[in-house]
Amino acid sequence: MTPDPLPYRQIGTEDFRPGGLLCVVDHASNRVPEDIELGIEPHLLDEHIAVDIGVEGIAERLARRHGIPAHIATVSRLVCDLHRREDEPAVVPAESDGTLIPGNIGANVEARLERFHRPYHAALGELIAAAQPRLILSLHSFTPQLATSAEKRPWEVALLYNQDDRAARHAIRLFGEQGLTVGDNEPYSGTQLNATMDRHAEAQGIPYCLVEIRQDQVANEAGQARWAMMLADVMGRVALEV
Numbered sequence: 001m002t003p004d005p006l007p008y009r010q011i012g013t014e015d016f017r018p019g020g021l022l023c024v025v026d027h028a029s030n031r032v033p034e035d036i037e038l039g040i041e042p043h044l045l046d047e048h049i050a051v052d053i054g055v056e057g058i059a060e061r062l063a064r065r066h067g068i069p070a071h072i073a074t075v076s077r078l079v080c081d082l083h084r085r086e087d088e089p090a091v092v093p094a095e096s097d098g099t100l101i102p103g104n105i106g107a108n109v110e111a112r113l114e115r116f117h118r119p120y121h122a123a124l125g126e127l128i129a130a131a132q133p134r135l136i137l138s139l140h141s142f143t144p145q146l147a148t149s150a151e152k153r154p155w156e157v158a159l160l161y162n163q164d165d166r167a168a169r170h171a172i173r174l175f176g177e178q179g180l181t182v183g184d185n186e187p188y189s190g191t192q193l194n195a196t197m198d199r200h201a202e203a204q205g206i207p208y209c210l211v212e213i214r215q216d217q218v219a220n221e222a223g224q225a226r227w228a229m230m231l232a233d234v235m236g237r238v239a240l241e242v
Contacts, residue, residue: 007075007116008123012063021235022133023070025059026083026196027052027140030076038078039102048143049096050076054218055139061228071124080116085195097146128200135167135239136201136208141215142187156217158183160190160210162198167207170238207242
């Protein structure tokens with residue numbers, strides 16, 4: 001039997017120096033293991049319900065060109081949402097943005113947690129303990145408009161946070177100075193959707209920025225390169241101020 005691939009990969013960690021920046025990407029992949037049947041049309045795996053479009057390319061550029069190591073998910077959020085707490089129903093979603101995920105109805109949630117969620121977070125915790133980052137960048141992207149809503153989202157980038165907003169405040173200001181429309185806990189609120197940073201950053205007093213980029217900004221390689229450069233600059237400046 002072929003060994004099950006790890007639910008994460010790490011780039012640039014071999015040369016990581018304590019006190020630097022670290023990038024975490026919970027929704028980077030649309031991979032569905034062969035033994036899991038979601039029961040959805042294949043084209044949906046390229047949509048936002050399955051993957052945060054553009055973030056994997058940005059994270060790879062941050063690691064390889066800007067010296068910011070990355071911890072990157074290698075399984076779709078539809079298989080197991082690594083950016084949810086273990087006790088949340090949406091950790092194995094039965095529905096996403098109006099699309100039913102029939103293969104997840106009645107799924108063995110405990111088995112999914114043991115196979116994907118726990119190894120992913122255990123490895124991230126070990127990396128953070130060894131690296132002692134000065135700032136963590138949690139990288140996500142959001143769709144310009146939900147299928148279940150007529151409302152278009154005007155923000156090109158957004159910062160989410162729960163209780164600790166010290167790094168987010170600096171980032172909001174710096175992105176605004178770039179002429180961008182910046183969301184402040186929009187289109188989602190970090191008081192409700194911040195599981196990975198609640199666990200690995202806020203609980204340990206580590207400053208972080210949960211950055212959401214609108215997907216039309218990063219759908220191609222040019223956009224991803226632009227945003228990798230901008231993020232490296234802004235996050236580097238934020239790290240000096242927190």
